[in-house]
Amino acid sequence: MRFRLVxxxxxxxxxxxxxxxxxxxxxxxxxxxxVGAAILMQQQVQQxxxxxxDRAQVAVYxxxxxxxxxxxxxxxxxxxxxxxxxxALNDEILAPYVEDYFFLDHDQAYEEFTKQFEGNPILDVxxxxxxxxxxxxxLKDASKSEIITETFTGIPGVQSVKDQQSLLDRIFLFLxxxxxxxxxxxxxxxxxxxxxxxxxxxxxxxxxxxxxxxxRLVGASNRFIQTPFILEGIIAALIGAVLAGAASVAIVKxxxxxxxxxxxxxxxxxxxxxxxxxPPILIALGVILSAIAAKIAITRYLRV
Numbered sequence: 001m002r003f004r005l006v007x008x009x010x011x012x013x014x015x016x017x018x019x020x021x022x023x024x025x026x027x028x029x030x031x032x033x034x035v036g037a038a039i040l041m042q043q044q045v046q047q048x049x050x051x052x053x054d055r056a057q058v059a060v061y062x063x064x065x066x067x068x069x070x071x072x073x074x075x076x077x078x079x080x081x082x083x084x085x086x087x088a089l090n091d092e093i094l095a096p097y098v099e100d101y102f103f104l105d106h107d108q109a110y111e112e113f114t115k116q117f118e119g120n121p122i123l124d125v126x127x128x129x130x131x132x133x134x135x136x137x138x139l140k141d142a143s144k145s146e147i148i149t150e151t152f153t154g155i156p157g158v159q160s161v162k163d164q165q166s167l168l169d170r171i172f173l174f175l176x177x178x179x180x181x182x183x184x185x186x187x188x189x190x191x192x193x194x195x196x197x198x199x200x201x202x203x204x205x206x207x208x209x210x211x212x213x214x215x216r217l218v219g220a221s222n223r224f225i226q227t228p229f230i231l232e233g234i235i236a237a238l239i240g241a242v243l244a245g246a247a248s249v250a251i252v253k254x255x256x257x258x259x260x261x262x263x264x265x266x267x268x269x270x271x272x273x274x275x276x277x278x279p280p281i282l283i284a285l286g287v288i289l290s291a292i293a294a295k296i297a298i299t300r301y302l303r304v
Contacts, residue, residue: 064133113131244286
């Protein structure tokens with residue numbers, strides 16, 4: 001009987017303030033969708049880090065006949081210089097750090113270049129001799145790349161040494177900032193949702209002030225009076241949280257797996273299974289925050 005009475009009050013409150021309840025659902029949905037997107041972005045960044053850092057290499061670019069930089073004199077790196085670099089890579093000093101390496105000569109570099117820029121007019125003005133012969137070095141521990149850089153920088157025949165990991169760090173720094181920005185926006189949206197829930201509860205309480213007064217006269221406890229209002233806030237936020245969870249999974253299914261995997265296939269992406277961790281987090285977050293907001297609002301109202 002008591003349960004039916006409480007649920008009747010909850011339904012009455014939701015029905016009386018339907019437009020405001022819909023607003024709570026929508027604001028909660030949008031704010032928690034931002035939270036879900038931020039979580040997905042963090043997952044994606046970690047996925048890409050694992051994928052790319054495992055493949056990060058150090059490139060040792062050799063001089064070309066077109067290069068008159070500080071370390072090159074306008075002559076192509078010769079067989080003797082190439083052999084010296086290869087010998088150094090096989091030396092017992094570097095062997096503990098080098099997992100594997102391979103060499104691209106001018107023709108092989110041009111072949112890779114044409115694959116990368118197929119259909120681009122730049123191919124018409126680029127010849128194989130203009131492209132650097134390159135040693136690509138894969139390390140056992142990518143964080144030790146400075147060893148390769150220090151060993152080969154400035155030696156005869158070497159134009160420059162580039163560490164791909166340093167480039168990846170910049171990219172992932174940008175992605176990290178973007179994900180934290182999304183978290184910040186989500187935080188502001190959650191605050192707005194909590195304020196709207198508080199306002200909804202106060203409006204609901206005000207519209208039923210006569211019933212509240214009667215319950216007080218007959219000796220109803222504050223907990224009994226507060227429970228329907230708290231449940232109203234939780235139910236509205238719960239609907240929004242469920243919608244946000246579904247939207248998060250849909251983003252991964254239709255945008256990430258359905259579009260990015262096909263159109264941009266050169267990296268690793270999170271899967272639908274990995275995204276399933278997001279809905280429970282959003283539902284728990286929505287229920288907890290709405291319960292806190294509703295509890296504070298109705299408690300303050302009853303004290304007035």
